[in-house]
Amino acid sequence: MSRYSALEVLKGGLTGQKHWQRAWRDPEPKQEYDAIIIGGGGHGLATAYYLAKLHGMSRIAVCEKGYLGGGNVGRNTTIVRSNYMLEDNAHFYEHGMKLWEELSQDINFNVMFSQRGIINLAHSDAQMDAFARRGNAMRLNGIDAELLTRDQVKEHLPMLDYSGKARFPVYGGLQQPRGGTARHDAVAWGYARAADMLGVDILQNCEVTGFDIHDGKVQGIQTTRGAIKSGKVGIAVAGNTSRVCALAGLNRLPIESHKLQAMVSEPLKPFIDTVCTFGAGHFYVSQSDKGGLVFGGDLDGYNSYAQRGNLPMVAHVLQCGMALMPAIGRIRLLRHWAGVMDMSMDGSPIISTTPVKGLYLNGGWCYGGFKATPASGWCFAHTVAQDRPHRLNEAFTLDRFERGYLIDEKGVGPIPALH
Amino acid sequence: MATQSNRLPGGGEIDRGKPLTFRFDDKTYTGFQGDTLASALLANNVKLVGRSFKYHRPRGVFSAGPEEPNALVHLRSGDRQEPNTRATMIELYDGLIAESQNRGKSLRNDPQRINNLFKAFLPAGFYYKTFMGPFRNTRLWMFIEGFIRKSAGMGAASGLPDPDHYDQMSRHCEILVIGGGPAGLMAAKSAAANGARVILVDDRADPGGQLRYEQYEIDGKKGLDWINETVAGLEAMDNVFILRRTTAFGYYDHNFIGCVERVCDHLPEPEGNKPRQRVWNLQAGHVVLATGSHEQPMVFGNNDLPGIMLAGAVRTYVNQYGVVPGKRAVVFTSCDDAYRTAIALHDAGTTVVALVDTRKLDSSYAQQLLDRKIRIINDSAIVSAQGNADGVTSVEVHSLSGGGAQRLDCDLVAMSNGWAPALHLFSQSGGKTAWDADRNIFVPGDSKQAECSVGAANGNFSLKTCLEEGSAAGAMAASSTGFNTAVQAVPAVSEIHESAYEPLWECPDPAKGHPKKFVDHQDDVAVSDIQLAYREGYISVEHLKRYTTLGMGTDQGKTSNVPGLAIMAEARGCSIPEAGHTTFRPPYTPVSMGALGGAETGEHYMPIRRTAIDSWHEEQGCKWIDAGIWRRPRYYPQSGETIRDAFIRETGMTRGSVGMCDVTTLGKIDLQGPDTAEFLERIYINHWMKLPVGKARYGMMLREDGIAYDDGVTSRMSENHFVMTTTTANAVKVMANLEFYLQVIWPELRVQVTSVTEQWSAIAVAGPNSRKVIQKIVDIDVSNEAFPFMGASGCVAAGIPGCRLFRISFSGELAFEINVPCDYARYVCEKIYEAGREFDIVPYGTETLGNMRIEKGHVAGPELDGRTTADDLGLGMMMSKKKEFVGKRLAYRDSMTGENRKKFVGFVPADGKTPLKAGAQIVVNENAAPPVEMIGHVTSTGYCVEHDHPIGLGLIRGGLDAWKDRVVYMSYPLRNIIVPMKVVSPVFVDPEGERLHG
Amino acid sequence: MIRINCPWCGERNMVEFTYGGDANNVYPGLSEETSEKQYFEYTYLRDNPCGPHLEYWHHVNGCRQWIKVKRDTLTHEVIATVPADKPVGEKE
Amino acid sequence: MADPAVKRRSALFEIYRTGEFGDLVKGKAGVSICERHALSIIQVAAWKDQTDAVIATIEVAAGIKPSAEPCSAISSEDISAIWLGPARWLIVEKETRDLHAVIGADVTADMAAITDQSHSRCVLRLSGPQSRNVLRKGTTLDMDPGHFAPGDARTTSLFHMNALIHCLDEETFDIYVARSFGQSFYEVIIHAAAEYGYQVADRI
Numbered sequence A: 001m002s003r004y005s006a007l008e009v010l011k012g013g014l015t016g017q018k019h020w021q022r023a024w025r026d027p028e029p030k031q032e033y034d035a036i037i038i039g040g041g042g043h044g045l046a047t048a049y050y051l052a053k054l055h056g057m058s059r060i061a062v063c064e065k066g067y068l069g070g071g072n073v074g075r076n077t078t079i080v081r082s083n084y085m086l087e088d089n090a091h092f093y094e095h096g097m098k099l100w101e102e103l104s105q106d107i108n109f110n111v112m113f114s115q116r117g118i119i120n121l122a123h124s125d126a127q128m129d130a131f132a133r134r135g136n137a138m139r140l141n142g143i144d145a146e147l148l149t150r151d152q153v154k155e156h157l158p159m160l161d162y163s164g165k166a167r168f169p170v171y172g173g174l175q176q177p178r179g180g181t182a183r184h185d186a187v188a189w190g191y192a193r194a195a196d197m198l199g200v201d202i203l204q205n206c207e208v209t210g211f212d213i214h215d216g217k218v219q220g221i222q223t224t225r226g227a228i229k230s231g232k233v234g235i236a237v238a239g240n241t242s243r244v245c246a247l248a249g250l251n252r253l254p255i256e257s258h259k260l261q262a263m264v265s266e267p268l269k270p271f272i273d274t275v276c277t278f279g280a281g282h283f284y285v286s287q288s289d290k291g292g293l294v295f296g297g298d299l300d301g302y303n304s305y306a307q308r309g310n311l312p313m314v315a316h317v318l319q320c321g322m323a324l325m326p327a328i329g330r331i332r333l334l335r336h337w338a339g340v341m342d343m344s345m346d347g348s349p350i351i352s353t354t355p356v357k358g359l360y361l362n363g364g365w366c367y368g369g370f371k372a373t374p375a376s377g378w379c380f381a382h383t384v385a386q387d388r389p390h391r392l393n394e395a396f397t398l399d400r401f402e403r404g405y406l407i408d409e410k411g412v413g414p415i416p417a418l419h
Numbered sequence B: 001m002a003t004q005s006n007r008l009p010g011g012g013e014i015d016r017g018k019p020l021t022f023r024f025d026d027k028t029y030t031g032f033q034g035d036t037l038a039s040a041l042l043a044n045n046v047k048l049v050g051r052s053f054k055y056h057r058p059r060g061v062f063s064a065g066p067e068e069p070n071a072l073v074h075l076r077s078g079d080r081q082e083p084n085t086r087a088t089m090i091e092l093y094d095g096l097i098a099e100s101q102n103r104g105k106s107l108r109n110d111p112q113r114i115n116n117l118f119k120a121f122l123p124a125g126f127y128y129k130t131f132m133g134p135f136r137n138t139r140l141w142m143f144i145e146g147f148i149r150k151s152a153g154m155g156a157a158s159g160l161p162d163p164d165h166y167d168q169m170s171r172h173c174e175i176l177v178i179g180g181g182p183a184g185l186m187a188a189k190s191a192a193a194n195g196a197r198v199i200l201v202d203d204r205a206d207p208g209g210q211l212r213y214e215q216y217e218i219d220g221k222k223g224l225d226w227i228n229e230t231v232a233g234l235e236a237m238d239n240v241f242i243l244r245r246t247t248a249f250g251y252y253d254h255n256f257i258g259c260v261e262r263v264c265d266h267l268p269e270p271e272g273n274k275p276r277q278r279v280w281n282l283q284a285g286h287v288v289l290a291t292g293s294h295e296q297p298m299v300f301g302n303n304d305l306p307g308i309m310l311a312g313a314v315r316t317y318v319n320q321y322g323v324v325p326g327k328r329a330v331v332f333t334s335c336d337d338a339y340r341t342a343i344a345l346h347d348a349g350t351t352v353v354a355l356v357d358t359r360k361l362d363s364s365y366a367q368q369l370l371d372r373k374i375r376i377i378n379d380s381a382i383v384s385a386q387g388n389a390d391g392v393t394s395v396e397v398h399s400l401s402g403g404g405a406q407r408l409d410c411d412l413v414a415m416s417n418g419w420a421p422a423l424h425l426f427s428q429s430g431g432k433t434a435w436d437a438d439r440n441i442f443v444p445g446d447s448k449q450a451e452c453s454v455g456a457a458n459g460n461f462s463l464k465t466c467l468e469e470g471s472a473a474g475a476m477a478a479s480s481t482g483f484n485t486a487v488q489a490v491p492a493v494s495e496i497h498e499s500a501y502e503p504l505w506e507c508p509d510p511a512k513g514h515p516k517k518f519v520d521h522q523d524d525v526a527v528s529d530i531q532l533a534y535r536e537g538y539i540s541v542e543h544l545k546r547y548t549t550l551g552m553g554t555d556q557g558k559t560s561n562v563p564g565l566a567i568m569a570e571a572r573g574c575s576i577p578e579a580g581h582t583t584f585r586p587p588y589t590p591v592s593m594g595a596l597g598g599a600e601t602g603e604h605y606m607p608i609r610r611t612a613i614d615s616w617h618e619e620q621g622c623k624w625i626d627a628g629i630w631r632r633p634r635y636y637p638q639s640g641e642t643i644r645d646a647f648i649r650e651t652g653m654t655r656g657s658v659g660m661c662d663v664t665t666l667g668k669i670d671l672q673g674p675d676t677a678e679f680l681e682r683i684y685i686n687h688w689m690k691l692p693v694g695k696a697r698y699g700m701m702l703r704e705d706g707i708a709y710d711d712g713v714t715s716r717m718s719e720n721h722f723v724m725t726t727t728t729a730n731a732v733k734v735m736a737n738l739e740f741y742l743q744v745i746w747p748e749l750r751v752q753v754t755s756v757t758e759q760w761s762a763i764a765v766a767g768p769n770s771r772k773v774i775q776k777i778v779d780i781d782v783s784n785e786a787f788p789f790m791g792a793s794g795c796v797a798a799g800i801p802g803c804r805l806f807r808i809s810f811s812g813e814l815a816f817e818i819n820v821p822c823d824y825a826r827y828v829c830e831k832i833y834e835a836g837r838e839f840d841i842v843p844y845g846t847e848t849l850g851n852m853r854i855e856k857g858h859v860a861g862p863e864l865d866g867r868t869t870a871d872d873l874g875l876g877m878m879m880s881k882k883k884e885f886v887g888k889r890l891a892y893r894d895s896m897t898g899e900n901r902k903k904f905v906g907f908v909p910a911d912g913k914t915p916l917k918a919g920a921q922i923v924v925n926e927n928a929a930p931p932v933e934m935i936g937h938v939t940s941t942g943y944c945v946e947h948d949h950p951i952g953l954g955l956i957r958g959g960l961d962a963w964k965d966r967v968v969y970m971s972y973p974l975r976n977i978i979v980p981m982k983v984v985s986p987v988f989v990d991p992e993g994e995r996l997h998g
Numbered sequence C: 001m002i003r004i005n006c007p008w009c010g011e012r013n014m015v016e017f018t019y020g021g022d023a024n025n026v027y028p029g030l031s032e033e034t035s036e037k038q039y040f041e042y043t044y045l046r047d048n049p050c051g052p053h054l055e056y057w058h059h060v061n062g063c064r065q066w067i068k069v070k071r072d073t074l075t076h077e078v079i080a081t082v083p084a085d086k087p088v089g090e091k092e
Numbered sequence D: 001m002a003d004p005a006v007k008r009r010s011a012l013f014e015i016y017r018t019g020e021f022g023d024l025v026k027g028k029a030g031v032s033i034c035e036r037h038a039l040s041i042i043q044v045a046a047w048k049d050q051t052d053a054v055i056a057t058i059e060v061a062a063g064i065k066p067s068a069e070p071c072s073a074i075s076s077e078d079i080s081a082i083w084l085g086p087a088r089w090l091i092v093e094k095e096t097r098d099l100h101a102v103i104g105a106d107v108t109a110d111m112a113a114i115t116d117q118s119h120s121r122c123v124l125r126l127s128g129p130q131s132r133n134v135l136r137k138g139t140t141l142d143m144d145p146g147h148f149a150p151g152d153a154r155t156t157s158l159f160h161m162n163a164l165i166h167c168l169d170e171e172t173f174d175i176y177v178a179r180s181f182g183q184s185f186y187e188v189i190i191h192a193a194a195e196y197g198y199q200v201a202d203r204i
Ligand SMILES: Cc1cc2nc3c(=O)[nH]c(=O)nc-3n(C[C@H](O)[C@H](O)[C@H](O)COP(=O)(O)OP(=O)(O)OC[C@H]3O[C@@H](n4cnc5c(N)ncnc54)[C@H](O)[C@@H]3O)c2cc1C
Pocket: A038, A039, A040, A041, A042, A043, A044, A063, A064, A065, A066, A067, A068, A069, A070, A071, A072, A073, A074, A075, A076, A077, A078, A079, A080, A206, A207, A208, A209, A236, A237, A238, A239, A240, A244, A260, A261, A262, A296, A338, A339, A340, A341, A365, A366, A367, A368, A369, A370, A371, A372
């Protein structure tokens, strides 16, 4: 398979780009694998890649019920950051940030990781204090953070409403300069291609429909493409965590599935050069390299497995948008869609062993799992390969809720829709 | 001023008596009332109107409707500039200004047109394969990204605040008909016959759909006359509501349809107080989708040159606008429909060089063409076009059975590869599309909601069928919503039976060269890109779309999705339905964010809650602060004072004499009933049964998970009547929670809860002289003996009966809180101020309120951060051991108790003067390099006026037991601040509470 | 736009309601006999099916009653609504 | 009742301006707005098993008989009883007597909880041919005449505020919102009414 490089693209230009081969194979499922990862989203594919690359495993399969990358990795607002306050989150996400910074080279696929910075706007002194608390914690943890004054925010974001008519004026903001965005689909494709090159079988249109579990130990899985054996099965199915776990007898998890909407405007010339979040409503925005303004908001607020949302939340997001940046009034919305989120009870993820031996769980990503993709795959691969967590994910266990070791960054408690 | 060289001398629906002047780029033109910008440009023979996304190829008007991929312009100027506006949908008005976009200084000499020369090196997804850089960081990519971003995007946003306003409205109806073509009009007519409420929406200025530009007769009348009569008939009915210029953009759950009306877009500026646009939220019993169809283009070499247009669009320009877009036309088709374009062009005086038909069969219209001496070239296809930025100049035609190449000179190509039903709304409603193999189109499958599709939207293109289906569907919809069925008689139509359509998804290559065959014109996706995607394994249509950007432009692939997936199906060797199509998502056509945001923006983004004393504060010169959506006075600066000066003065004067503060925003909940005390016992951590009447008590609630939730004072007004206060932030949530416990969990408890936050204004009067002030106001004895600390009583205040007085204190001073019915609050407030004048009473705001509670070591929002327990906050002893209460059990989990938790303490700077900062972290080592262990954080800071030094509150691991009087560091690296500070008790003033009780 | 049939007010738009989550959760009751595990399960574990789901909604911008709603989480169809202290299928 | 010299001060005291505004058509306003002020508003929340008794007692005590029918309002010339929720009503009249005491005298604590809410609401009366359109801009309710008729009273979300809407006749509505929202509410209502032309009349 040809390595990607500028030279190859130029070469292709002279030969009609005919020499490119499949980015990943389309193999038939084998009877047995050393490890199976369920879910061909970012996390599943990254896990398979790191298992093969770092843990010397070669016979690995990823089962994806639809097309690769069709889940949340293909429908998120692509924000990457590590601006967390709580220790466990901070170290985990910062590890991820470092992996992001090298990802394109590592997997030889340009994931267009753009460190254009992220600014969380504050609209009161109290909010500034809360952000300072987070920013100071970030700095002390060795993570970049800047507390911006109103004037500094204005330099980065001249299109906001500074008129004095704003219902919630901008006081300042917390910036993580290394944060930014990445090309979401490319992350899935890049990991898939890199994993495939290391021999991982990516099985698309292969839905897992059951588990073979004996004596509390996993033996294999049932799929729409037949039964497959393996003593190690990792679940990384994001919004479908409860459903797939139920197939393995793990009922009633600390998770609710909710839908989150995202939307994009018509393509525009550069309008906004950083990622920006509103502090007085649910609204965040960045601009894709294609030119679309990508907006996200709050959950629709009720359990749902529908990858489509309702109009009030779209209206709410754009109300926030108009309040914050009155210049978008004449820009048009092009498309809106939704994804299904596995909202956990403390808003933090689960990367963990389970009561079933050989069965591992990666889930509870809420709406922040895209940025976690490399770190999550990295830690989950470790957990699957070694049958125990890495230090970086040892706090993210499934039993932490019962023990009371919650990692509640927002402090809203066990109401998943509020995280 | 250019003349309208392409305008026919007569015909069309334009009003030649109303000429309009407009500008496009740097030139002024004229058009007529009734034109669109596109028809007016074509009338003036303007062919080049824009540049494509990637290769900056010259592009002209392609269609005559919302599907337009090419003719996108900046409409209007200054703060009203709208990027990416489809010229085909802009109604011309006098003085209109439009500019081409995605170009350099001039459209013709756009420097980026050289991209076209490098197109071989810029295939789909080239950016995924390169620009990664030699080093392991993102620098090279970010450098390149800057250029990519500048050249990507189409139009530019003005960046200026939108001066217009928007609006939203809801409406309910039994039957919603979307689309006012013949099918929709007929449906509305029969649906409305027996009184059902019918709403008809159509996205054009006038309903009529395709019938407006066809030459059919209906009931012996001209089609247009039939439309006008039908519309007039509907308009006369009370139960029918017609929305023009209104696009149904989204079909949501439970038959809810979002529509946007362009109220004033056809005018230079909105009139009077009218909104520019209005979103209609329509709730329908039954929906009739009569959304018509979109003509599909042919895919051949250089098929993107200006002058190559959809055949139906060409016919529209000729018949509806009286414009012939060229002098020498070639018509290229795989169906009968385009024959009518050839006829229309010919009859309008254009030379029709030939009609190229991919089919072998004889069209039903063949004779009509032959009568007009138009040459028909069967079993053939255009394989390439030649031309330049000024448009097509010739086409090369090949026989599909081999041999027979010829070149035809022309300046207009009208093409049709059949019509695809507009399935967008159907698909959004949850319905699955089905492939109709006979007709080679996707059609609506089974309905998931109460809706049905009719006419062209249902794949039925004959006018007669459209009318019949419309009539039947209208009647069915009426009966399904409870109204008697009345199928309307369907009028007779003049129409000939058309022969079968045989699509050709991709034309063969010419003998020489491989000119790009464009599938998605806006995003420059060509057949070669689809083939590349296929080779690289991006074969699912969803991968194809995301890899090549096929169908991701402003037109969302209305004319490119079907050809694209057909070409992929061909490459994969599978059928079209096996390949499937991508998901249709709202909006159907792009909708301005202003309209979606609606009226409540800017100052009205969220309503403001004001207390009843709001105007008094304003008169006192207060500075405001947002507390959630309330506004509250923050401080009352005197001349030249900073906020710090002000709160130190207010604190000093209150503690020194007396101050007053509006505390209305606290939640107030009235609880009545024999089980109220028992209820409080369950939801608070402390005891309530024995609270005497006339007494108040501080209480704390936990969440179910054992974390501290909310606190406040609750008073017993009579045996079975309590009044609870909550924090401002949690008032609404606590109320809903109490209702949950009472309605769901303990319905057997006889307790009624009612929010009375809005009934009562609350004014706190604090300070050593507060009693003297209060005594002048109220009719009860407020001496310490008669009304001790935590007393609660009804009273008459300043002559106003029905007030309430509480002796409670947040500041730690002798203090009272007086509750007054809101309409009297300002009056009583003034009376208190007057009464306090002799003691130099000072009004104080949230800043001083906060400072005094910090001095006194009371917890508030920053400490109740959703992660702290009652014990962490030093309130552990309040938790009753003798009873069960909400959250108790989980609060005693191992992790939630014990030495290692962060506990509530106070701080003073070691030097006694450096100010402390909220948001700082606490570390033990002054100079450690990251990662540094953080043992706590500073939650709130203030200034202890009495002892004249800065103070702070915070949480620190192990609390006072571990740290009392030891020095730790306040670390604020964001501002490079590190301050040694001593850990002390959080109560800085009157630790014994003598003042409270005094 | 989900429409919920409030047992008192009739069919109303979801914007009038707030969501209260899984209604299969049975409150363990404030009693010393109840185990910590029961509280844990009530507080943290959820039925999360794809399909019909029993859940609480609060008609907060309406009659202020908590109600139980059986709703399909895939199609959003509302199958039944009852007052919150009643079992589904039985009306007041 | 308070010293009659002290006037109650409404939430709109500072901003209420009578006159005609907006896009009047031939000098005519499409909507007329006026504030109802100095009302007695008493909430009666009956114990469920006392519902009938409470209804009967209120009728005797206050001269209006509330209905147990959800979303309904019974009104006479001077007084209305508006359904709020199951076994819960607002009794509303222009303040002329101590209505709280009047009702409380007969409806005892073992029958119902009675709460004075007289100062807790800002009440606007909207009338005129465009009144329904103004309301359509802020609520998702069906505002068509056959579906929101005289005698109907619904609590809903109106311009993102909780509001009780009481239909008095074909084109007249009383709207109750929380007092603290009063000014914001008034501002959005006149904004919504501007395109129809509106008249602000003297308080009633
Ligand atoms: C609108 C939206 C915006 C977001 N914004 C951000 C953001 O800005 N930043 C951020 O960090 N995060 C964001 N997220 C969250 C992020 O996208 C997710 O947390 C993350 O992508 C989840 O991990 P994943 O990529 O592995 O999931 P997915 O891509 O969803 O992968 C799970 C896969 O499992 C498959 N699967 C499910 N069941 C089965 C089965 N039975 N058998 C086989 N396969 C199965 C699914 O088909 C799916 O492909 C957002 C999410 C959404 C929806």
